[in-house]
Amino acid sequence: MTFEDPILQLISDEAGKCINCGFCESVCPTFPAVGFNSIYGARGRVDLGNYLLREISEKGKIELRFSDSFYSCLSCNACLQVCPAGVNAGRVSELSRTVIANLDYFNEQNEQQIAKMIVSVTMKYMNPLGVREKCSKWAQDLHFEDGSRTLFYTGNMFQLMPYSTSLGRMKKLLGKKLSQRFAGFISKHPSLIKVAGLSLDKKMKSYMETELRNIVTLLESSGISFSYLGKDEPYPGTFLYDLGYEKEFSEYANRVYSLLKAKGIERLIVADPHTYDLLTSKYPKYVRGFDLEVLYYLDILDTKKFKKSDASTTLHEPCLLTRGGKINNSPSRLLSNLTNLELPKMSGENTSCCGGPDELLYGEIAEKVSQNRFLQLKSVNAQKIVTACPICFANLNKSEEVIELPNLLTSLLNEN
């Protein structure tokens, strides 16, 4: 099928290659998490993509509710790894979310009010929960090299975790309908998001702030100096892209870029896989002349500064570092050199998602996906279960053995 609408054509190009063999469904983490209902599996999403195209082609609109299927896709790309035909079912979901967000062909029952709320708040505050200022508090007594053109850019990701876990609980408490109504109201009155900002998981806040400080310690011990924007630091816009709000993301990414350029920034050191992926694979497509150098903090650490440990570890590798923009000092390489690392079932390019990307919209799915993954990690029986992404930590933090990589690495720093 051919379409004038470029997004529909991209869906057709991707889904049209599918022969429906089902290989993708066998590795899709959301399929078992939702009781094996096929519209929550990778193959089902491609089937819906093809159905969507037929319906638009024949009727010009979709009367059914597809949003839960496409929005619950974790975009972990596990499906792509096993597809013999190279079909990216995750991409089909991503593009379909854009079609839904545009509302050109879908009716309003497909609208995701929470997604709309996040978009509206992000565009107003440059932070998805309107807590931009609070996101700088972890660094209030630290000293950075003001004026340095190398910026430590957290993207607010670590800092948002205590809010998102707390919001997840609130959503559960309110129930699906009420939380959608609440979100719909906030999307029209974004300043009311401050109410949500009052609620946060204090233990998670303390852990995440310590992690950011650990990363600063690791960088400084490798002799690297950098500046930090403090309360001016903007969120990079990950949700806007992931939720399918392409136009808004494009505008927002350009705003972020202009802000960084106005501060004289030339180089970014980033500390989480999601921000790294967004800046290295999406910004260059949406920001004309994007010329910031983006470094992953692990890649610039001086590995000679660490001592070896006898501890047994297992590692949950983040999807975006194994299947997305790869880095040299990968967590698995570091841990295999420094500890007794045993990887779990499903590792490397076949790693399994923690469920994190579903936390805000589909908390129950996220919980089941993370529980399944946690059991795989736990079955290794290692002393430490290491995560290497704040979202993965927030979702897999189900026992005392779970530890974030910066925490572990800081404990392995040589004393002098």
Add this chain to the structure above:
Amino acid sequence: MDISSGLRRISGNNVLFSKEEMIPYTRDASEHQGDFPLAVVIPESVQELSQIMKYCYENDVQMTARGGGSSLTGSSVLNGNGVIISLSKFNKILEVKVEDRYALVESGVRLDDLNEFLSKYDHFYPPDPASSRVCTVGGSLSTNAGGLRGAMYGVTKDWVLGIEAVLPNGEIVQMGGMTLKRSAGYDLTALLIGSEGTLGIMTKAILKIWPKPEKVGRVLSYFEDIESAGKAVASIKGKGINPQVAEFMDRISLESIRLTKEIEFPEKTNYMLLLDIASTKESLERQLKEVATMLSEFHPISVKVTTDESEMQKMYEARKGLYSSILSQRKSTSERVVLSDIVVPTSELPATLKEVKESMESFAIRAAIFGHIGDGNIHANIFVDLSSKEKVESVERFQKELGMISLKHAGSVSAEHGIGMEKKDLLKEEFRLKNSPGTMELMKSIKTTIDPKNLLNRGKIFDV
């Protein structure tokens, strides 16, 4: 009729009703478009399944079972008004008893998951269909699936000791058992294998398992013509060497895996032969050398021996994904691929392949030819341009012709994919040519006895 309250009463949230949720269940891995189900039920226990089936039976509701949804003949989609029953939650491996050589598993366990589990015991379950990543025990039993290791280990029916199934009226029945031998009346286990879910829905299976071979090595050889490759395999088998895997692929297949998996081949190649030799550590090298020498006598372009596990695995995965990856070789986006599956005695392979090629030319068909040369099983991945009615009809005629070629050479119209909705006419033809139309009637009378209302997977294998 409204069956929603009845199904909900039995299965609660394990029933899906909304139209969007039905969409994926109208397709399997074949090109057959199934009907929209009235509901999809995903039961959690055999008791729940039994109640669901009893309810459907009493209310004249058709039922179609679905495992991994990887059928290539449309046997896991609905043909008419009814419900789909998904066995996805029957996914537990219940018992492995190495000394008795069996594993007791639920029918929704995927074959690769089973083999990963068995590898802890240094054992494996040999049937190895290319869809092993997704297909389930129940689905593979219901089509008597074969696979790549068929050359040495045979097909599914050779590895099943017993079955638990639910009959159309909801009755739970046990067949066979945990012993390697059994001579106790009619072999109803064998009856259910290959029955494509038309007689009962399988819930458990007792599968024979086997120690993993000590070491496996591979000989790849490249030929300009298929006759030489066929003769080479016959010669190797004639000398008492039985490869664990004996596969061939034609040039279109090779170009497809070059594109998707970056696996190269010598430029003049028209056919590649892949032979896996399983042996002891001590004798593997000698046997690989013997096979390579024998192959050299049939004028290959080149012969390559490897024991590199990652290289072997990459090629193995490429072969298993061939059905899907061949779509990368289509000439327009309106082209799809339909997969054919025939079998002949291995000695008839060279002549059969020659006729298949001639038929492709006369029907102006473009197809990738590959398959299990070790057991005479040929697959043709046929490109069909759905925008041209004429071309679609030509492919249908070619499919029929392939079946007739296999029958002419004492083969069968289906080797391992089953009949489904696709080959009902060809099945009739198979028995007509054998002067045994009574066999079809016998099958129908068995169906009518077990499923008098014809509710279970109606319209598959034959029409009653």
